[in-house]
Amino acid sequence: xxxxxxxxxxxxxxxxxxxxGMAFGFLLVKSDLIWRKTCLNMLLLRDGRLLKALLxxxxxxxxxFFIAQRFELVxxxxxxxxxxxxxxxxxxxxxxxxxxxxVPITAIAALASGRVYVLWSIIGMLLAVPFVQIISGWLxxxxxxxxxxxxxxxxVSSYFAINNPALWIAGISLLLVxxxxxxxxxxxxx
Amino acid sequence: xxxxxxxxxxxxNGTLLAVMIVFCxxxxxxxxxxxxxxxxxxxxxxxxxxxxxxxxxxxxxxxxGFLGGIVLGALxxxxxxxxxxxxxxxxxxxxxxxxxxxxxxxxxIGGFLVMLGLQLAGDSFLGQWAAAMQLSGGAWVxxxxxxxxxxxxxxxxxxxxxxxx
Numbered sequence: 588x589x590x591x592x593x594x595x596x597x598x599x600x601x602x603x604x605x606x607x608g609m610a611f612g613f614l615l616v617k618s619d620l621i622w623r624k625t626c627l628n629m630l631l632l633r634d635g636r637l638l639k640a641l642l643x644x645x646x647x648x649x650x651x652f653f654i655a656q657r658f659e660l661v662x663x664x665x666x667x668x669x670x671x672x673x674x675x676x677x678x679x680x681x682x683x684x685x686x687x688x689x690v691p692i693t694a695i696a697a698l699a700s701g702r703v704y705v706l707w708s709i710i711g712m713l714l715a716v717p718f719v720q721i722i723s724g725w726l727x728x729x730x731x732x733x734x735x736x737x738x739x740x741x742x743v744s745s746y747f748a749i750n751n752p753a754l755w756i757a758g759i760s761l762l763l764v765x766x767x768x769x770x771x772x773x774x775x776x777x
Numbered sequence: 778x779x780x781x782x783x784x785x786x787x788x789x790n791g792t793l794l795a796v797m798i799v800f801c802x803x804x805x806x807x808x809x810x811x812x813x814x815x816x817x818x819x820x821x822x823x824x825x826x827x828x829x830x831x832x833x834x835x836x837x838x839x840x841x842g843f844l845g846g847i848v849l850g851a852l853x854x855x856x857x858x859x860x861x862x863x864x865x866x867x868x869x870x871x872x873x874x875x876x877x878x879x880x881x882x883x884x885x886i887g888g889f890l891v892m893l894g895l896q897l898a899g900d901s902f903l904g905q906w907a908a909a910m911q912l913s914g915g916a917w918v919x920x921x922x923x924x925x926x927x928x929x930x931x932x933x934x935x936x937x938x939x940x941x942x
Contacts, residue, residue, distance in 0.1 A: 594804075603805075604805070607797065607804070613854040614850075631935055642791070643795075644794040648798055652799050652910050655799055665913040665915075668908070672898055673916070677921070680919070680923045681927040681930065684927040687883055689891065698848075699849075702867075714889055
């Protein structure tokens with residue numbers, strides 16, 4: 588029997604999405620990702636706990652995805668990325684994160700945890716959607732036209748091949764985790 | 778049980794986050810993200826505002842279902858760990874007027890910029906994280922530029938705050 592991505596549909600997809608959302612919401616609270624103070628301390632490089640969790644997830648995720656793809660359990664699902672759109676988007680998003688310390692997923696989880704003031708951030712996020720629709724014509728003729736879509740790397744047969752980017756990312760992420768652990772600490776509660 | 782009430786170590790959080798993202802790719806053959814759900818809600822709000830009425834609830838698909846699931850999961854975790862607290866203002870400023878202005882302005886402007894940046898880059902933050910695990914070059918450009926700018930801006934704002942009392 589061929590192993591492939593499950594690709595749930597219909598009500599099963601909806602039910603499992605709700606369950607996975609619950610698991611994500613639970614994890615976001617337990618990992619402290621949703622609290623303004625811990626997020627700000629991460630950005631100010633005062634507390635390494637969140638940084639270590641994020642880098643560790645990248646190391647594990649890259650490896651896991653590589654293995655799952657080799658066994659054809661998952662398919663590559665990446666939206667086309669444009670260099671200038673990603674760079675400018677990242678810069679703008681970075682300014683926003685510094686101001687409100689939240690991204691959509693953590694804002695929703697923080698609101699559910701009783702932080703009513705996060706509603707202002709969610710209002711701001713909801714207002715950005717029609718704004719992007721208004722300027723979409725200009726965006727198509729400018730930012731998305733400045734560069735070709737970034738091509739996805741060619742798959743490598745062996746995980747331990749020297750030209751496997753997943754190996755490099757996992758290795759560098761783990762080294763950074765070690766560096767942050769000794770430089771910043773921040774796992775007293777663990 | 779301490780597993781529900783206490784904090785989890787970084788390697789437990791990191792591993793679970795990675796496993797859940799890859800597991801979602803297996804289950805849905807798509808990356809989960811909040812932006813698509815937020816776009817649905819935003820268009821629903823826009824339509825309700827134009828028609829000046831709310832006839833029916835927003836459409837329940839797997840993306841908005843995921844959004845609802847996050848609310849339930851975060852609520853349960855916050856209650857279990859004793860972190861569920863009503864807060865109308867963010868920490869920092871003192872004085873009701875300054876506190877209100879600080880909360881509203883940083884919230885609305887910050888949220889607007891976050892979503893604008895995500896929409897420009899073409900995916901939600903979780904989607905970018907999942908794409909980076911799949912070695913997407915665009916996601917790496919986004920994540921690195923976002924973190925560098927966020928950290929730099931936060932440090933500058935903090936210095937200004939400390940300098941200005």
